[in-house]
Amino acid sequence: xxxxxxxxxxxxxxxxxxxxxxxxxxxxxxxxxxxxxxxxxxxxxxxxxxxxxxxxxxxxxxxxxxxxxxxxxxxxxxxxxxxxxxxxxxxxxxxxxxxxxxxxxxxxxxxxxxxxxxxxxxxxxxxxxxxxxxxxxxxxxxxxxxxxxxxxxxxxxxxxxxxxxxxxxxxxxxxxxxxxxxxxxxxxxxxxxxxxxxxxxxxxxxxxxxxxxxxxxxxxxxxxxxxxxxxxxxxxxxxxxxxxxxxxxxxxxxxxxxxxxxxxxxxxxxxxxxxxxxxxxxxxxxxxxxxxxxxxxxxxx
Amino acid sequence: xxxxxxxxxxxxxxxxxxxxxxxxxxxxxxxxxxxxxxxxxxxxxxxxxxxxxxxxxxxxxxxxxxxxxxxxxxxxxxxxxxxxxxxxxxxxxxxxxxxxxxxxxxxxxxxxxxxxxxxxxxxxxxx
Numbered sequence: 001x002x003x004x005x006x007x008x009x010x011x012x013x014x015x016x017x018x019x020x021x022x023x024x025x026x027x028x029x030x031x032x033x034x035x036x037x038x039x040x041x042x043x044x045x046x047x048x049x050x051x052x053x054x055x056x057x058x059x060x061x062x063x064x065x066x067x068x069x070x071x072x073x074x075x076x077x078x079x080x081x082x083x084x085x086x087x088x089x090x091x092x093x094x095x096x097x098x099x100x101x102x103x104x105x106x107x108x109x110x111x112x113x114x115x116x117x118x119x120x121x122x123x124x125x126x127x128x129x130x131x132x133x134x135x136x137x138x139x140x141x142x143x144x145x146x147x148x149x150x151x152x153x154x155x156x157x158x159x160x161x162x163x164x165x166x167x168x169x170x171x172x173x174x175x176x177x178x179x180x181x182x183x184x185x186x187x188x189x190x191x192x193x194x195x196x197x198x199x200x201x202x203x204x205x206x207x208x209x210x211x212x213x214x215x216x217x218x219x220x221x222x223x224x225x226x227x228x229x230x231x232x233x234x235x236x237x238x239x240x241x242x243x244x245x246x247x248x249x250x251x252x253x254x255x256x257x258x259x260x261x262x263x264x265x266x267x268x269x270x271x272x273x274x275x276x277x278x279x280x281x282x283x284x285x286x287x288x289x290x291x292x293x294x295x296x297x298x299x300x301x
Numbered sequence: 302x303x304x305x306x307x308x309x310x311x312x313x314x315x316x317x318x319x320x321x322x323x324x325x326x327x328x329x330x331x332x333x334x335x336x337x338x339x340x341x342x343x344x345x346x347x348x349x350x351x352x353x354x355x356x357x358x359x360x361x362x363x364x365x366x367x368x369x370x371x372x373x374x375x376x377x378x379x380x381x382x383x384x385x386x387x388x389x390x391x392x393x394x395x396x397x398x399x400x401x402x403x404x405x406x407x408x409x410x411x412x413x414x415x416x417x418x419x420x421x422x423x424x425x426x427x428x
Contacts, residue, residue, distance in 0.1 A: 182318075182319040183318070183319060188318060191315075192315070195315065199313075199361075200313060201330075201332075201358075201360050202360075203331075203332060204330075231318045231319065231321055231323070232318060233315065233318065233323040233325060234315050235325065236325075236330050236331075241323060241325060243323060243324065250324075250408055252324065252404060252408075265401060267401065267405060267408075269408070269412070274401055276401060
């Protein structure tokens, strides 16, 4: 266990003899952060079986630099992050010494190695370690062993977002690897930014990027993290429609991004029962009401 | 057409999330004027309808779902052939419906289509 200590990162090889880390490896560091957050998220959910999502802002609250976990990181999350770092280092070490070793990480975590260490050439290595521990060396060979474990276990599934390159059935490269909750609100709303006016049969207004940013921010800030996530879709009028479905209970929330209001419509598919309401999404109490109603209809309140 | 005839509806790529379609698939837009366009499944297969929609009409679609004429009639919706646009064109008529009643019908059609499953999925074969 690293405690709140340092991560030692060193690049070895002729290119790095002056002790500097080239700018091109900044992407590797960003990918390393993503991997650690992924593993930390996984551990959190494993150890909190009553939770279906990590706390809001989990990723954003993690601040890593080469000196370790920064003091600004949220205190309850630090233990998961530190153990995630241990897991990553152990995975590298065990694979380096034993190709067939069980690395103790999910294949989806291992897929991050498509970016971490991508810039390494033959004869070069990234060394990760903590004070008092023998460093783990990530070489191209180790990296490919880790990636082959990800492929062998079939990491690709419909709910993951990968941009990958295969040779045969071997995962070789990925330009971007990011495994998200399939109902991740921010990611879904970000997708809508690619839309253009006329998106539906030559008509249809694209949602405004500013409006999407506002909605993503409000969902993260105001919508209870233990309430079921909605499915989100663009509307013809340039808004966003949130939908939930729990058996006979159907909920449709039509969100007007410019007015910051939403029309709530719940109905029971098996009866005439229904309710309509206009919500002011600038009012925090309305978000509380929304989460309570969704939980109630889901039977999880 | 008869009650068993399938009516193919194109699915816009943004109308699917995590494998689930939105009820907007069967919702009217202003230009529909109360008549929702579908393809007559007795005259054209789902994959042919997809090719027509994407290649001939030039609109994006990630696949095709369907409801039957009988399912529409059970909801009080009539169906008509409308070959003026193209021979396989048909319409589900939502005349006189507004607000919550309209949303309920759209939802019911979506549930029926979802229960039937994809008739064609772009890039895949549908068993």
